Amino acid sequence: MTSVGTPLERQDARAKVTGTATYAYEHRVEGVLYAWPVTSTVAKGRVVDIDMDSAMATPGVVAVLHADNAARLETNIDLGPVQQASVPELFVLQSKKIAYRGQIVAAVIASSAEAAREGAEKLVVHCEEQAHDVVFRARDPRAYVPSVLGDLGPGNVNRGDADAALEAAEVVVDVAYSTPAQLPHPMEPHSTLASWTEGRLTLYSSEQGPSNTSQAFAALLAMDADDVEVVCDYVGGGFGAKAAPRPPAVLAVLAAKLVGRPVKVAWNRRLMTAHATYRSPTAQRIRLGADGQGKLSAIVHEAQHMTSALSDYVDQTASSARMMYAAEHARTTATAVRLDVPSAGWMRGPGETPGMFGLECAMDELAHRLDLDPIELRIRNEPEVDPSDGKPFSSRNLVACLQTGAEQFGWVSRDRRPGTRRHGRWLVGTGVAASRYPVFTVPSRASATAETDGTFTVAIGAVDIGTGSRTVLAQIAADALEVPVARVRLDLGRASYSAAAFAGASLGTASWGWAVDKAGRVLRDRLRDGAPLGTTVDVDTTEEVSAMRDVSRNAYGAQFAEVKVDAVTGQIRVERMLGVFAAGRIINPRTARSQLIGGMIMGIGGTLMEAADIDETFGDFVQSDLAGYHFPTHADIGDIDVVMLPETDDELSPVGGKGIGEIGVVGAAAAVANAVHHATGRRFRDLPLRLEDLRNASPASMSLHQSLR
Amino acid sequence: MKPFAYQRADSIDDAISAIANHPGTAYLAGGTNLVDLMKLGVSRPRALVDISHLPLDHLTHRDGHTVIGALATNATVAADPVIRTDFPVLSESILAGASGQLRNSASTAGNLLQKTRCTYFQDVSKPCNKRAPGSGCPARTGAHRDLGILGVSTSCIATQPSDMAVALSVLDATVSLRSAAGERTVKLQDFYVAPGTTPHRETVLEHGELLTQVAFPALPAGATSRYRKVRDRWSYAFAVISVAAVVVLDAHGRIEQVRIAWGGVAPRPWRAYLAEAELRGRRPSPELFERTLRAELRHATPLPQNEFKVDLVKDVTTALLTDLAHPAEDRKVTR
Secondary structure, eight states: OOOTTSOOOOTTHHHHHTTOSOBGGGOOOTTOEEEEEEEOSSSSEEEEEEEOHHHHTSTTEEEEEETTTSOOOOOSOOOHHHHGGGGGGGOTTSSSEEOSTTOEEEEEEESSHHHHHHHHHHOEEEEEEOOOOOOOOTTOTTOBOOSOOTTSOOSEEEESOHHHHHHHOSEEEEEEEEEOBBOOOOSSOOEEEEEEETTEEEEEEOOSOHHHHHHHHHHHTTOOGGGEEEEOSBOOOOTTTTSSOOHHHHHHHHHHHHHTSOEEEEOOHHHHHHHSOOBOOEEEEEEEEEOTTOOEEEEEEEEEEEEESSOOOOOOTTGGGGTSSOOSEEEEEEEEEEESSOOOOOOSSTTHHHHHHHHHHHHHHHHHHTTOOHHHHHHHTOOSSOTTTOOOEEEOOHHHHHHHHHHHHTOTTOOOOTTOOEETTEEEEEEEEEEEEEOOOOOOEEEEEEOTTSOEEEEOSOOOSSSSHHHHHHHHHHHHHTSOGGGEEEEOSBGGGOOOOOSOTTOHHHHHHHHHHHHHHHHHHHHHTTOOTTOEEEEEOHHHHHTSOOOEEEEEEEEEEEEEEETTTOOEEEEEEEEEEEOBOOSOHHHHHHHHHHHHHHHHHHHHTOOBOBOTTTOSBSOOSTTTSOOOOGGGEEEEEEEEOOOOOTTSOTTOBOOOTTTTTTTHHHHHHHHHHHHHSOOOOBSSOOHHHHGGGSOTTOOHHHHHO | OOOOEEEEOSSHHHHHHHHHTOTTEEEESSOTTHHHHHHHTSOOOSEEEEOTTSSOOOEEEETTEEEEETTSBHHHHHHOHHHHHHOHHHHHHHHTSSOHHHHHHOBHHHHHHOOOOOTTTTOTTSOOTTTSTTSOOOTTTSOOTTSOSSSOOSSOOOOOOOSHHHHHHHTTOEEEEEETTEEEEEEHHHHBOOOTTOTTOOBSOOTTOEEEEEEEEOOOTTOEEEEEEEOSSSSSOOOSEEEEEEEEEOTTSOEEEEEEEEESSSSSOEEOHHHHHHHTTSOOOHHHHHHHHHHHGGGOOOOGGGTHHHHHHHHHHHHHHHHHHSOOTTSOOOO
16 A cells, blocks of 8 residues: 555645635635735835825725834844845835835735725835946956855855866866846735734745744744744745745734734735845856866856845855766855845755756857767766765766666757758757756654544645645655555644745655654554554654765756757747656656656746846836746647656655755756757857847858748 | 726717716726736726627628627637638737637727837836826836837837737728717728827827727738747747738739738837838849848837847748748648
8 A cells, every 4th residue: 555656636636726725815814904015116215204195095094004103023033044044025114224126115004905005006105215236247346255055055165276177178168158037926926814813923824834934923023933823725836935934924914913903915926026036147157177088177167146235145056066077176156246136035946047057058068069979978977976075975867867868859869960950940959958956854843643533634834835745745644654545634734733844945745754754654653552543643853854864965867858949030949858857756756747847847938038137227127027027838838758767765764755846947948058059050158048149040051041942 | 906987888879978078987898908007007097988798799701891890809800710711811910919818808999909018118116108198218228128110209119019900900901980979980000100209199099989890801812911920939928020911923923912011010010011012013032022121121210129120020021921922832821
């Protein structure tokens, strides 16, 4: 009786498609009011005065929340290294200083969302405007090296003498890449219902982490975390935007405190662009030094990012470069330029996604220089141990992924000469890139109860943000309890269920699964030992997680893409894409396939269309809604497939999975961009690959007129 | 958002009188653009008069003329068998726009009257001469990659985003406008007005006047017509540029008639009249097309981000005209 490994259908699919799944904004409480934010129209400055008369005169308006009447929050708080970077943005209305365009400067509270919005439109906020600086430029002399990055590693890491090795190398590739800011835009925008009852706070909120959200608000409000319940029964996606609490939830809490009634807020797309965080743009330079056979001696990866006045968060864009390939000498440097912009944060494969675009394109460029198959180049540089720290790999099946993919994609017969294949107006090419995402495991608690009717309830403060966690955790629980999955009820989405990891960094299933597995086994053993029905056990995996051996744990993959480029218009079509991934044990091949394909599609979007440009005059993002900020439609996706290589890894949690949430995005852009080079014979190193840049990509021998014949 | 009154019109005349003498009122049909603009605060009508159920959803082909009621949905028009067979340019243009859900709701008149998607027009916290006359135009120095290169003014470089309008333009369509005073018929080309210093005024439509139908004559025997749209993704995106064309060749293979219109480049569907006149009577070739179109584009006034549109629209039009004038055996070109 094993459920793990079977393609169980999503347990909540029916509730979602029939509209009975309750999302944050849909919860009902007595006496609720609605708040709508008023945001700054200057990028830097200060609120001088607020004229409230016409807003207050709007029918339905109850109050105006502003810096002078908002409750004071605790500012000297420490949420730990992972969450701390997001803290300054939570100090909503704690000062009159404006750090970016779109910052919340007031809110109108009313009896309906429409009245609140109408009142907000009538509120007059007088600001003192200061000159702003919002332009992100490569090689900005003001760029600084942060002490800590998103992966908690340092900004600058040196191994050996990379400069000397480059000097001595037979072949050097020295190239610059850039990636734009990208917006996460989960399907469900941020929304929160805040309700105070007898000193306790309940937040119905769209979050990736009930536990960390509870802890953050407890810290901000100087409360006990047990008194802050966070309910996230259903969450419509996160992509990093909800991995830490954001200003909308704080606004709901402050508004509810001001009026002494429950208050709902829901953001729209336009508001999301300022408050949902975004992937920082990057300006990268990569240098690879190799001998004539392609053996790497040096890798230097430098990546410049953008930080805000409020947040020091910087992606680990260059980190992959120190461990992907066996080069004796390496230097990776992340820098940042502080600008008067909204705050960047985690977004889907933070760091790895833009960084592996650069590194895997540079590897393709090196292979081309050496007239070597790019898969062969990677095999020649396959390390025995993690080059960054000499630790053994728990498992590393990158080569198997590349070789399996080569076979299934039809790579073997590939003619590697670029710019030589034409079908009518279309230039055709194929590309490959490696994927990698680190494995994290975080201690979590869970409980399991043997109900008197013979069923089992497993509860954990985990959350299903649309990935299928509710389903896979039920499968893990069923196997641990040795019962059919139909007899297991899996409760998640509430902070009060247990302290648990957040849904981020692809660590949810491994971290929660371990606690759920342990709770199930402990309960099963207790029942065997004669414990009565009604017994509940609580478990904690802190001890097991801290006892994990110090090895290098990563999931790997290989992505293959076939593209065609319209020689007249410059439009690109991704005709075929194959991802081969080795990510440990696959708990549910159905939901895993969705996750991986979803990641690859997001990768295609990131390559061809996703881009948020800061408006130099105003300081906000130009693409302010989903009509302007494009991601792929069905019509953009051709034949796409995933292979999950069987992989056994004894250095993981007993559940055995490595995490698949993000690895599908990593490497996808490089595979597509390398295919575009193969199709056109030209390198495009700046994302997204816009048609105007591609348009003149026809090989020199081919004029427009020839392409029309 | 601003509270508004809602009223269902009982008849066309009732609708016109409900709007005509009341400033700040608007007709509501499919609502696919107007309601969005109301949510954004760009449009703030005091009252909406719902005309969606009025008997204006006709679609007829009679006596060499096609007449499309203002309320015929985009989906209905695109799927009409005669439109598909005899006017593929129109069907293709509609299907190249929006999404299935939107096309099911959007009306013919609403499509023609939809507003520019210029980011500054849509953001009430910023200046825009079209939305707030005299407030300025940040697009020239800001985001203008998707904006116009032909027929624009220093006050406004917005484009008319309708795909259908571009196709109707090469079909020499007219629109009927009804008011309490009666009905007038205007050529689609004259319906849209140049932005000049008054970009907030987009069409000749007076307040209260109701666009009741669109009409166009049959194409000459042997005509071929197509629509080609270039966009940043393969569905659900406005045109970077688009081209509608009709070609009729004479018995000797020379161009008897050609009509060319461009979308995504101007505040109206841009008929390339100069090129059309130049091409008439000539033997078609890509070189001729390209040379002629380049002349048509001589007066383009692009800005740094949209300079590429000049050559793009020239090349795509050259390719499309070549397809229409030289239907290769293996290329399926609809008659």
